[in-house]
């Protein structure tokens with residue numbers, strides 16, 4: 001028996017006695033209900049309620065972590081861990097198994113890490129749930145569900161907070177139809193979004209941009225997907241694509257030295273834009289150099305590198321303005337004449353005011369003071385000076401200080417722009433840059 005689920009669930013409102021219809025998440029998948037009858041009975045509704053609760057509270061990730069006879073549930077909201085209670089271990093186990101069935105994973109296999117995915121919707125939003133399980137002590141598994149909003153379009157440079165200047169610089173750096181531009185960052189840090197935004201900042205009407213890429217389901221307007229022959233290897237595919245004489249080729253993340261060396265063979269005829277897993281822009285440039293194995297050759301091939309970091313935005317409903325100390329303003333490079341006030345998270349309100357009125361909690365941000373995130377960027381342009389540094393085997397610190405000296409965009413500098421306009425607080429920068 002195969003069922004497709006899509007009914008509204010019921011959830012009792014607390015303490016009021018009457019049932020309230022609450023819309024629950026709906027999975028867009030089919031599975032064998034009969035073979036999983038017991039799981040469905042005990043875990044299907046609780047799982048839907050947990051995932052709905054997570055989405056309603058804007059969690060990007062939910063983790064169910066068994067410990068002893070209980071399991072702790074944790075949400076990640078705007079990158080911050082938020083505890084979300086504990087449930088009996090048995091129920092957590094059943095919910096984990098149910099999730100594995102839904103995400104097309106092997107429910108019987110519990111000794112190996114697994115990954116899968118299932119699409120789902122809540123209200124009008126569509127999500128991809130990226131599911132991972134990891135075996136832990138006692139034959140149990142830790143469950144991680146990461147939500148990707150499929151409706152969110154964050155592809156244009158301005159959508160993700162890139163300035164016009166930065167967009168122009170990226171366009172110029174890749175304007176010669178030669179060399180390599182690296183988008184750097186740890187995975188899941190928004191690297192792919194930055195890569196697409198960088199590519200979309202190029203003028204696709206004037207430049208021929210091809211992609212040999214697994215482009216997820218992102219829309220790439222005016223960018224041609226190169227049709228590869230199944231029998232060709234990467235190098236042959238690249239050779240055929242270069243023969244079409246595009247200006248720019250967008251590639252999947254470069255994972256090793258072998259691929260880097262293949263690209264080097266073509267970098268005279270086309271500009272490449274790709275991702276590399278590295279802590280930041282300087283580390284990305286150095287990793288490339290290490291992979292190429294010859295710092296001078298590597299330096300010749302590079303156009304630039306960008307990396308980004310997400311910082312939380314203050315909640316507009318409850319943030320408070322304050323007059324900052326002029327000495328502090330001087331220290332952080334802001335002009336107190338020009339920027340008379342900064343903003344911060346509102347102080348925790350007294351439960352009851354002096355006049356005896358209760359203070360309403362802030363609903364939009366759940367009293368956390370922050371709502372949503374914005375990306376800040378650093379961009380190292382490989383000019384003659386940076387090129388010489390890379391060729392001479394300089395370290396990341398030397399590259400960074402040269403970039404700062406040349407007034408290139410750094411994460412701190414870009415972040416300060418968001419402090420100055422009240423988007424975020426100095427406290428948030430301290431937190432974000434400490435880790």
Ligand SMILES: [Zn+2]
Nearest residue numbers: 315318362365
């Ligand atoms: Zn608020």
